[in-house]
Amino acid sequence: AKVIYMAKKFVGEPKPSDFQLKEEPLPDLKDGEILVEAEWMSVDPYMRAYMDRYPAGTKMIGGQVGKVLQSKHKDYKVGDYVMGYLGWSSRSVVHVDSTKGDMTKGDVEKVRHPDMPLSYALGALGMPGATAYFGLLELCQPKEGETVVVNGAAGAVGMLVGQIAKVKGCKVIGFAGSDAKVEWLKKTLGFDHAYNYKTCNIANALKESAPNGVDCYFDNVGGEFSSIVLTKMNLFGRIAVCGAIASYNADMANPPMAPVIQGPMVFKQLKMEGFVVSRWRQRFPEAYDQMYQWIKEGKLKVQEHLYEGFENMPHALIGMLRGENTGKAVVKVTGS
Ligand code: NDP
Numbered sequence: 001a002k003v004i005y006m007a008k009k010f011v012g013e014p015k016p017s018d019f020q021l022k023e024e025p026l027p028d029l030k031d032g033e034i035l036v037e038a039e040w041m042s043v044d045p046y047m048r049a050y051m052d053r054y055p056a057g058t059k060m061i062g063g064q065v066g067k068v069l070q071s072k073h074k075d076y077k078v079g080d081y082v083m084g085y086l087g088w089s090s091r092s093v094v095h096v097d098s099t100k101g102d103m104t105k106g107d108v109e110k111v112r113h114p115d116m117p118l119s120y121a122l123g124a125l126g127m128p129g130a131t132a133y134f135g136l137l138e139l140c141q142p143k144e145g146e147t148v149v150v151n152g153a154a155g156a157v158g159m160l161v162g163q164i165a166k167v168k169g170c171k172v173i174g175f176a177g178s179d180a181k182v183e184w185l186k187k188t189l190g191f192d193h194a195y196n197y198k199t200c201n202i203a204n205a206l207k208e209s210a211p212n213g214v215d216c217y218f219d220n221v222g223g224e225f226s227s228i229v230l231t232k233m234n235l236f237g238r239i240a241v242c243g244a245i246a247s248y249n250a251d252m253a254n255p256p257m258a259p260v261i262q263g264p265m266v267f268k269q270l271k272m273e274g275f276v277v278s279r280w281r282q283r284f285p286e287a288y289d290q291m292y293q294w295i296k297e298g299k300l301k302v303q304e305h306l307y308e309g310f311e312n313m314p315h316a317l318i319g320m321l322r323g324e325n326t327g328k329a330v331v332k333v334t335g336s
Helices: 045-053 118-122 127-140 156-167 179-187 202-209 223-230 262-267 277-296 310-321
Strands: 002-006 019-023 033-042 064-071 081-084 091-095 108-110 147-151 171-176 193-196 214-219 233-241 271-274 304-308 328-332
Touching: 002 310, 019 310, 033 081, 033 118, 033 310, 045 310, 064 118, 081 118, 118 328, 127 156, 127 214, 127 233, 127 277, 147 156, 156 171, 156 214, 156 277, 171 179, 171 202, 179 193, 193 202, 202 223, 214 223, 223 233, 304 310, 310 328
Parallel strands: 147 171, 147 214, 171 193, 214 233, 233 271, 304 328
Antiparallel strands: 002 019, 033 064, 033 091, 033 328, 064 081, 081 108
């Protein structure tokens, strides 16, 4: 199997030289185990943030969709497709029952909708889909006619948040990092307004697009951007704090401080809640099934940004963190 390690601790942006690829033998299969060969690998922002907790030499964490090549488990047969948190390995031996329900221990589950492209199990029909679904619907509780703001809007989670908000009858305002992404959000995904946060004045953009204020804010980015949005929130507005990608490459020994947010929090009586999607782990099938239905009905469009080759995983992670991707960044494993 090919396995990729974080050879050096990341300082700022990860660099190609921080990673190391090794060839490793696999153990023989024991009872209760399956051998999985990766076909699609995911690169996600949490990898940058979570790897800070581990020492150099740790195997890279992450999800993948793979095919069962051998099985000594009664519920899995050769040819089944699974989604698993198996890290950056091209092949893995997994003891299924010891990992059940624990994403940190290499949890695997069968791909629930194998009639869709398999890579969707890493995006709209997987963890990012559940993040958009539960984060928006449970924490923001958007109502018809309300105004929803989402940043990181052209990414895996953001593109789904905006489209779900449209399904719920909201006005959707998205922010993303290039003019091409902004055009795509408006023309293809039907966002009501979209802006390039790198070139626009965020306060003016919100004044123009949300003259009656913002009811729901789905925050993927954090930092100063969020402080500005907070000043535009309506009374009893709801904020789902999903991510903080603006600071994932920061030096966490000296973290950047956002400008004061307590003023609007108090006087607008806002509700701001952070979440990790695994909170709704037991309900993931509900999200997958609803997203599947919306995709079938044409209410949800799915876009992927493809990288090719297992050895290109570092390049894909670095590229995604820099904003190369429109839609979900995935790596097609070839010739592993
Ligand atoms: P994306 O597909 O959105 O990819 C990351 C995007 O972030 C890039 O494409 C880039 O787009 C944008 N970005 C990078 N740097 C910055 C910056 N400094 N300021 C603003 N935008 C930036 O990734 P995901 O959809 O997978 O993740 C989006 C967010 O959701 C992340 O913060 C992630 O950690 C979080 N998340 C949280 C989960 C949870 O359980 N709470 C679960 C899953 C994701 P652009 O061109 O627009 O800059």
